[in-house]
Amino acid sequence: MFVLGPNRYGKAETRLVRVTKHGEAHHLKDLNVSSSLSGDMDAVHLTGDNATVLPTDTQKNTVYAFAKKHGVGASEDFALLLARHFVDTQPAVRLARVAIEEYAWERRGGHSFVRSGRETRTTVVHYDGTSQWVVSGLRDLVLLNTTDSEFWGFATDEYTTLAETRDRVLATAVNAQWRHTGSSDWDKSYERAREALIAAFAGTYSLSLQQTLYAMGSRVLTDCPEICEVRLSLPNKHHFLVDLSPFGLDNDNEVYVAADRPYGLIEGTVLRPDAPAAGPAWE
Amino acid sequence: MFVLGPNRYGKAETRLVRVTKHGEAHHLKDLNVSSSLSGDMDAVHLTGDNATVLPTDTQKNTVYAFAKKHGVGASEDFALLLARHFVDTQPAVRLARVAIEEYAWERRGGHSFVRSGRETRTTVVHYDGTSQWVVSGLRDLVLLNTTDSEFWGFATDEYTTLAETRDRVLATAVNAQWRHTGSSDWDKSYERAREALIAAFAGTYSLSLQQTLYAMGSRVLTDCPEICEVRLSLPNKHHFLVDLSPFGLDNDNEVYVAADRPYGLIEGTVLRPDAPAAGPAWE
């Protein structure tokens, strides 16, 4: 009667901490793993026949078992290992998606760690039995420039009240994902892309956050030949200059309100002209 | 050198409370409005030329001015009014997206209100100068059945430890969106769809959450001829039976742990065979 459209199912947010011990020196990987499977799933939806359903509980178990058997290196490699396993061992599964968040820790001595609090590293991989797609990224990388940002010459209408400015604070919490063309040294690639984002934000004399976004995406592509496409979602975290004139004080770009809501939201994609088709990479 | 791909920008989370007074009786609409515009935006990305950019600040002002000029009825109508305005008045804007969250309040006397805390109602509309697309929905509608849920007959492998069950708690926090074919009495449609979701969840003897998902989507389509497609994202909020045998106690489905993470995540679409093409509706 009705049609079953696109669907997938899996276990979300399996929290895994993997310790590796090399003598006195311990290493720590702290991950949040989510897997989703899709394929021949009509029966379970239409009649509740679970014969093709690998339970989400089993997916969780696989995460932990693989962490032991194979260790955990770069998140991208661990995600690919899991995705390949689900597709290659389950006849009904046509496509697997594995997403991982990784939290950074800093070493203190042999076996003590302080969570760094820096941005969250992310990866999303897909595998369909033949091809794989790898997207890496980060979120909550919070950046701020105290100057070298202008905003003027914009379109106006009867609802315009914003004044033009030649000097403002520009701040954002970077949410970025980038698609790889092939395999890579994922950890080095990550640090290179992260550094490119920061350097482009810091180094761009900005006339608009859109311009900065394009500069950030372009810098990643320039510095990382292994990456073919970058998607950025940049909230414009407004910092409003406080009017201190009622108190007989000037405010030469010194005192700001950091506002919560509303915020601007600038979203955009930068890619190579010859980027291969994305397939399911962004789903 | 690099290509600017899909992009959009706007003001997110403009918080609007609109009071309407009919004599002693006051009415309240409590909304969170986000607008996004796209179109001829190459220049601003490539050179920082803002000539085609209607500032996000102006978009915010428009929300407030329209709330005064036109009042706020159903969220869908208010969203369409805004989307049409942006496209029809800004030559560079080819597509507008307006998303609204609405929070429900209950009246107490003439001018006093208690926030109800029930689920958040949502809408996302698109307008391209010719056509409009309307998606309505809700999130955080938390449902639980204490029985009439089984899970067995699933695929197994070497990582399977889950026992089959013939009686379990089934709980979810419904995240649903549905696409309208045309215009509608949006408020009545919303209550009908919401009621269909609850009734289908409560009334389905469930062999899997996928089966329940399909039943929920189908029920919305059955009860709401104005809707052509339903997308559901259902976390399986696990309730684990506590093993009380170490204390000499049985547990006949009476005492549960409500777990946070990980959780199952079941996502699926149910649509009419003749549903029109979705266009940008889900973007």
Place this chain on the structure above:
Amino acid sequence: MFVLGPNRYGKAETRLVRVTKHGEAHHLKDLNVSSSLSGDMDAVHLTGDNATVLPTDTQKNTVYAFAKKHGVGASEDFALLLARHFVDTQPAVRLARVAIEEYAWERRGGHSFVRSGRETRTTVVHYDGTSQWVVSGLRDLVLLNTTDSEFWGFATDEYTTLAETRDRVLATAVNAQWRHTGSSDWDKSYERAREALIAAFAGTYSLSLQQTLYAMGSRVLTDCPEICEVRLSLPNKHHFLVDLSPFGLDNDNEVYVAADRPYGLIEGTVLRPDAPAAGPAWE
């Protein structure tokens, strides 16, 4: 060398769902239980000798076992049962504190439930082997009046810019706790106190949120003879009138911004003149 001062330890946020079945009709209690014990705990702090430490894991087990053995009625009764158990069975424990949050659900048919989303009900009890103290309360009861609120005649100084107002929106998210003199029908007492808070907020023509706070506390004491003290923490959730004059529009208390931060915060206590000493009740 250094002194060990006040200390306690326990298991926080044990999530318990208790189902009770009376034929076809099922009942649901959804709780978040935290226990803390204190007493002769010098050795564990100074030398790591755990002989007097009842592990937090055992405290968690006790919550689940008691839910089975004794059922779960009013949160206050369940908390007292746990507190008495820990003090009465553990020689080293001199004082137990049990805090419970309760989430409300609405029935749909025999065994289906919708989480209501209304405020969270709370309780904190203490027991020292002889005496018990019971505090009940709620949080996130969000209330709003669209009129009958003024604010003027306040102190001014060189940093004052606020204009006086004779008509404003007044909104808050009530965080209230009230101390009982003795035992009570806790569920009825809760509904009576909750209703008193709402009625006083709605019915007070307010010249300041402090005045409203005192009225709310007084109403609870008036309507609930079993309660001797009320503590309220009321954020003043500012709703700012939008200046629409740049658009040629007036704004006769119709269009508001609901602001996030900063917010006013009004805290106060109302108690009976003959309220008994509070002992550890508020710790």
Place this chain on the structure above:
Amino acid sequence: MFVLGPNRYGKAETRLVRVTKHGEAHHLKDLNVSSSLSGDMDAVHLTGDNATVLPTDTQKNTVYAFAKKHGVGASEDFALLLARHFVDTQPAVRLARVAIEEYAWERRGGHSFVRSGRETRTTVVHYDGTSQWVVSGLRDLVLLNTTDSEFWGFATDEYTTLAETRDRVLATAVNAQWRHTGSSDWDKSYERAREALIAAFAGTYSLSLQQTLYAMGSRVLTDCPEICEVRLSLPNKHHFLVDLSPFGLDNDNEVYVAADRPYGLIEGTVLRPDAPAAGPAWE
């Protein structure tokens, strides 16, 4: 009829970003400021007479004006400046409390910054017209040891199921506050106390988290003569060893589940024998 008990009011979470420019090098302070005043406030509660009420809006303005006039050095100094101002200029105000959260940023070049994400630094000061009390602290300093933690020899009862362990992961998110005896170089004192907490956590061979707590508090007092009392609230962030035996795998403290809830919660105070009376410091 009823008694007005302890009360205070103020503006919470005033978000302040203060930029200071020394030639090309910019400096950034990012604060969240909350002030609370108490004193002769009977009239406003009982009759709504606001004559003694300095509006919370004015308190907010004062934060911004003082940031301009006096600059922002250590949070403690800025908080004291504000507290003194409110008490010294408002006859009705007997006690002021100013609490500040501070977020750390790292410099990148002259005017670009990356939010560090490390723990939040806190301060709470009180001033009553004569004396001042300064408490400094931090929250969300997340620490983890992969070994050198045992837990055994604990009290048992009929609800005990926990196995003893001679080697476990110990992890916590430190929430600490410490009271100063006098004035200090607050920034240096903060780094010294923070370092003491980390060093004591990392360096203590732990038989219980209580023992570690005492060691952390003691280390702060040892390393910081300017501090007389330390209060610690340490969640025991459980990391459970995954049972991999169903998959024919051992787990030699390598693969863990990082659990959310429930968690242990260990709270305690360590102070000097001659610590002066705390007065309102901890309120």
